[in-house]
Amino acid sequence: MSYTPKVSFEFFPPKDELGETALFETVAELVKHSPEFVSITYGAGGSTRDKTLKWTKALKNDYGLNTVMHFTCYGNTIESVNALLNELHQEKIASILALRGDPTNNPTDIKSKAFDNAEGLVRYLKTSAPSFEIGVAGYPEKHPESLNIAEDISFLKRKVDAGASYIITQLFFDNVHYFRFLENLQRARVDIPVYAGIMPASSYAQVMKFTKMCAVQVPAKLSKKLDGVSETEAVKYGIEFSIEQCRSLLEQGVCSLHFYTMNKHPNIKTILENL
Ligand code: FAD
Numbered sequence: 001m002s003y004t005p006k007v008s009f010e011f012f013p014p015k016d017e018l019g020e021t022a023l024f025e026t027v028a029e030l031v032k033h034s035p036e037f038v039s040i041t042y043g044a045g046g047s048t049r050d051k052t053l054k055w056t057k058a059l060k061n062d063y064g065l066n067t068v069m070h071f072t073c074y075g076n077t078i079e080s081v082n083a084l085l086n087e088l089h090q091e092k093i094a095s096i097l098a099l100r101g102d103p104t105n106n107p108t109d110i111k112s113k114a115f116d117n118a119e120g121l122v123r124y125l126k127t128s129a130p131s132f133e134i135g136v137a138g139y140p141e142k143h144p145e146s147l148n149i150a151e152d153i154s155f156l157k158r159k160v161d162a163g164a165s166y167i168i169t170q171l172f173f174d175n176v177h178y179f180r181f182l183e184n185l186q187r188a189r190v191d192i193p194v195y196a197g198i199m200p201a202s203s204y205a206q207v208m209k210f211t212k213m214c215a216v217q218v219p220a221k222l223s224k225k226l227d228g229v230s231e232t233e234a235v236k237y238g239i240e241f242s243i244e245q246c247r248s249l250l251e252q253g254v255c256s257l258h259f260y261t262m263n264k265h266p267n268i269k270t271i272l273e274n275l
Contacts, residue, residue: 225241
């Protein structure tokens with residue numbers, strides 16, 4: 001039996017005109033793969049609020065895509081959450097990825113944090129705008145602040161019980177963590193779609209930076225291949241690695257892949273064409 005996996009893409013709001021042109025180009029290429037949805041990140045502490053909203057609207061209106069706006073507790077007050085809900089309502093955008101966010105160096109961010117964690121934000125969004133579809137983040141290798149996997153799963157379950165209807169995972173390179181995560185969710189009776197977060201590697205430095213930040217393990221096979229090679233070689237191997245990783249996920253019944261695109265398309269296209 002063959003089936004087409006569902007794909008979705010994450011983009012971030014570009015900083016300048018050059019970045020905007022690159023993102024339009026990327027979107028134009030990736031829409032050819034009929035994404036189930038695309039999501040737009042929200043800068044730390046709310047630093048990209050207006051741009052995130054602008055791109056969420058643009059990708060919906062210009063490309064007819066289902067767009068999901070990321071939104072964080074950090075950088076927001078109850079008033080700003082309400083204002084956003086009104087704006088999204090007017091634009092007929094009804095999908096939010098509700099996140100806690102991470103503290104920035106700006107001390108005013110902490111004061112303007114309306115909720116301690118994403119659970120509170122999910123509950124508030126679901127109560128204020130019941131028709132909105134709310135997604136949340138999940139961590140196959142646990143969130144760095146959780147004491148252990150069991151605690152992490154219990155926090156995730158609370159977000160789902162508060163009203164989240166799907167989970168997008170943190171990036172991972174070793175599928176063992178993802179399948180263990182699915183088993184733990186099943187045991188906790190969390191039965192909603194889980195989108196597997198895939199980040200194609202493009203350099204040793206990039207992989208080390210992201211995995212350190214997110215406390216994600218890098219298989220020795222991947223780090224050895226990336227270490228000391230040219231950028232072209234690293235991108236090429238990153239593609240090969242992602243194809244193998246996604247193929248193995250699909251073979252084991254996973255049907256939703258969420259790509260962290262970094263606003264680039266050639267590597268993602270090659271991966272998808274090979275699956
Ligand atoms: P939470 O679910 O609130 O969990 C954070 C920590 O809080 C947990 O480890 C736990 O220690 C504690 N906790 C959680 N629930 C409870 C509870 N009920 N009681 C007590 N303690 C609790 N960041 C951005 O700034 N912008 C983005 O656009 C963005 N997009 C992301 C997309 C994805 C798919 C992922 C995986 C992450 C994204 N992040 C983004 C990063 C995210 O904001 C950080 O990982 C952040 O540290 C945690 O966010 P969360 O929503 O998972 O937090």
